[in-house]
Each structure stands twice: as C-alpha cells, then as structure tokens.
Amino acid sequence: MKNVGNIKADIRNLSDVELQDLFNFIGEIMTLNSLSNNLPKDCRESRFSKGEICPHCNSDNIIKNGKLCGKQRYKCKTCGKTFNDFTKSALSYTKLSLETWIEYAKCMVLGYSIRKCADIVNICVKTSFYMRHKILDAVRMFMGIGNVEGVVEMDETFVAESFKGNHMKSGFVMPRPPRKRGKQVKKRGISNEQVCVATAIDRNNDLIIEMVCKGRVRHSDLERLYKGRISDNSIICTDSHKSYIQFATNLKLDHKRIMRGHYKNGIYHINHINSLHSKFKEWMLRFHGVSTKFLVNYLYWFKWLQNFSEDKEIIKNKNLLIHSTINFVDTKINNFKGRKPIFV
Incomplete structure (x- = not known):
C-alpha cells in the first residue's frame, strides 16, 4: 500500500484533465458519504413531521423495539406489528445498501433508461425495473394530482x-394484432x-x-x-x-x-x-x-x-429519496404483477 508521500508525488505528475477528474471523483465520494450519513435522519424527520405513527394502523401508541442491521425498530402497542423508519416506502423490502439507492436516484434524476441505470449501479435489469417503480409509486403518492388556479x-x-x-406465457391475451417495432398506431387521427x-x-x-x-x-x-x-x-x-x-x-x-x-x-x-x-x-x-x-x-x-x-x-x-419515503405505500414486488392502467 502506498504511503502518503508516494500518493502526493503521483498527484503532482497528473495532467490538468486528470486532476480535474480526480477532484470530481473525490467530490462524488464525499457527497455520497454525506448523503448516506444524513439521509436516514432526513427521511425520518420528513416522514414523521407530525409525530411518530404506525404505518400499519396509524396509531401513535408506539415504543422502541431494539435495532436490526443498525436500523431502529419500533412496535405498535395497538396492532402489535413492528416496523422501522422505512417500512411501507420505496426503501422497504430491500437488501440493497443505501449507497446503491442513492446512486440509483442520481440516475433517475438524469432520466436514464432502466438498462443504463442497471449498468451504472451494477444491478440486473429486473432489479432496476423494480427499483424505478418502487420509487415512482411512492413519489406519485407524495405529489398527488395537484391543483391549479388563476x-x-x-x-x-x-x-x-x-x-x-x-x-403470452403468463396468460396475457393481446386485444389487437401486435405492431412492428417503431410503427405507430394503424388508425388515422385520434x-x-x-x-x-x-x-x-x-x-x-x-x-x-x-x-x-x-x-x-x-x-x-x-x-x-x-x-x-x-x-x-x-x-x-x-x-x-x-x-x-x-x-x-x-x-x-x-x-x-x-x-x-x-x-x-x-x-x-x-x-x-x-x-x-x-x-x-x-x-x-x-x-x-x-x-x-x-x-x-x-x-x-x-x-x-x-x-x-x-x-x-x-x-x-x-x-427524490426523501419524497419516496414520506407516504406509507406498499411497494412489494408482487403489486406490480397484473397491474392495470390507472385512469383518473
């Protein structure tokens, strides 16, 4: 392992472009560490801004119930169920690290495709799909339809x-003949x-x-x-x-x-x-x-x-991650199977 003196010598030999890349890389690491350390607290404060309540029954009669994997757990004395700060949110039912979710949120802010997000975060495409829609389901509940005026x-x-x-192997029956790739609707007009x-x-x-x-x-x-x-x-x-x-x-x-x-x-x-x-x-x-x-x-x-x-x-x-944890949303993967279009 190189000592500090050797590292400094190597840095002095870098070109301006390489130095800029190094500074950007160090900035990304510091930002990621800062987000990882502060995000759980920020999410908790936003989620329970009106007081701690149970995500299962909305009761405020809860007590602390130890820690699991470094996360504080709680128990509701009304319904008897346990939960943590991320239960019923986009970050529930996951084995991925918080750093992985932060990196994935960054890809979504940039508007990347599911496959590109998977390549950058180093996960499979199927996992990328579920991460995307777990976040978006929760964000949709957070934002609501909205109001306009004036x-x-x-x-x-x-x-x-x-x-x-x-x-078709899952039992789906197409209600119309399939369109070829790149082709638009067959009927003219609307x-x-x-x-x-x-x-x-x-x-x-x-x-x-x-x-x-x-x-x-x-x-x-x-x-x-x-x-x-x-x-x-x-x-x-x-x-x-x-x-x-x-x-x-x-x-x-x-x-x-x-x-x-x-x-x-x-x-x-x-x-x-x-x-x-x-x-x-x-x-x-x-x-x-x-x-x-x-x-x-x-x-x-x-x-x-x-x-x-x-x-x-x-x-x-x-x-993006804070807004995907504020509302209580059941984001289990099974909920995506057999989903129907949501019309207002």
Whole structure:
C-alpha cells in the first residue's frame, strides 16, 4: 500500500484533465458519504413531521423495539406489528445498501433508461425495473394530482397504447394484432389505440398531468379530473375543441378560446402547455416506448422533474429519496404483477 508521500508525488505528475477528474471523483465520494450519513435522519424527520405513527394502523401508541442491521425498530402497542423508519416506502423490502439507492436516484434524476441505470449501479435489469417503480409509486403518492388556479392553460396529448412487458406465457391475451417495432398506431387521427393525457398548467407552474381515457377526450372526462382541483375564479385557456366549451359551462369557468390559426388572445394563450408537451414527448423518446399500465408513473416522474428543475442536482438526488419515503405505500414486488392502467 502506498504511503502518503508516494500518493502526493503521483498527484503532482497528473495532467490538468486528470486532476480535474480526480477532484470530481473525490467530490462524488464525499457527497455520497454525506448523503448516506444524513439521509436516514432526513427521511425520518420528513416522514414523521407530525409525530411518530404506525404505518400499519396509524396509531401513535408506539415504543422502541431494539435495532436490526443498525436500523431502529419500533412496535405498535395497538396492532402489535413492528416496523422501522422505512417500512411501507420505496426503501422497504430491500437488501440493497443505501449507497446503491442513492446512486440509483442520481440516475433517475438524469432520466436514464432502466438498462443504463442497471449498468451504472451494477444491478440486473429486473432489479432496476423494480427499483424505478418502487420509487415512482411512492413519489406519485407524495405529489398527488395537484391543483391549479388563476390563468390556466389546458390541452391534451396522446400516447400510443402499449402492452410492452406483457407475455403470452403468463396468460396475457393481446386485444389487437401486435405492431412492428417503431410503427405507430394503424388508425388515422385520434382513436382508441391512443391514451389521452389531459394536462393543465397555471402561471405559477402548478401542473396537473393525468391519463383520463382512450381516444378523444369528453367533457365528462375533464370534469372528473378537474372538478375540485381548479379554483372557481380561474380563467381557462384552451384550443377550439368543443369538449372544453361544455366543461367550462358546467363548472361556470371563464373560458378563453384560441381559435385555429391563432397563437394568442391578448394575454391568453396556450404556448406554455404546448411547450410542456414538446418537452414531454422528447423526454419520453429515450425510453423507446412505455407500457400503458406504467405510463402514470412516467407522467409523475416528468412532473417531479419539472417541479424541481431549478434545484441543484445533489438536492434533487436527496429529495427524490426523501419524497419516496414520506407516504406509507406498499411497494412489494408482487403489486406490480397484473397491474392495470390507472385512469383518473
């Protein structure tokens, strides 16, 4: 093993580029160690910000119950079950180290594919898939659908329905002939081969983005999603689609329509939401198709990235894991099997 003097001599012989790489590597190690040491405490404080409660029955009648693998355990005197600080979260039911989860969260912040995440973190693709959706299931519960107010731009975008990941050997029966790789839907225009993603964004960048139906959106779909989530005095800006006219009438909202061939109506426009949809489509290309039953998780992943886009990368890495542990969510692997698409 080299002594300190030899190490210093080797460092002096490094080029500027090699020194920069060394400093970056040391910074990554220090950051990882800092996150590993502080993350359990940060997660615990965020999760039990209103007091310690049992994740099984929500009782506050709990006591300490020793430690296991360095983690404090508790026992609920109401239901008799035991738990730790990460029970019913993305980090429960795992044998992987906290450092591995931190490294994986970093890959997700950068928007890497499942296979690329697996290569970087040194895990198998199947494990990478489950880690991704355990985190996203918990983040979806943390964020919720959301609310908008004031001047609200509304529009919808469409994603081809996909049965990616379903196999006939597991008993799955395709409801339509399969499409060849790279091919889009066969029917022209908007059809039931496409999933409608309704989106609303206000001038404070509050965002709602949800799957509502297959094919053309109806005013009943819009009411089901936005009723109670848009303030009464809001002004909605939409294109000329007739569903929004009936929707605005039923909810008694001020409605500004951007007619075909026009870009704005005074200060009212839908430029922000059109830009958001372009970003979403471009962001989704890296995944080469997403199964419809997991599309909702990708919508919330994109929404989370938009909400925290101005934070530094190290803050986003930490917050992604903290936000995936705040709510009590059962993230067992068996819950992913046989999952159905989640429409609002």
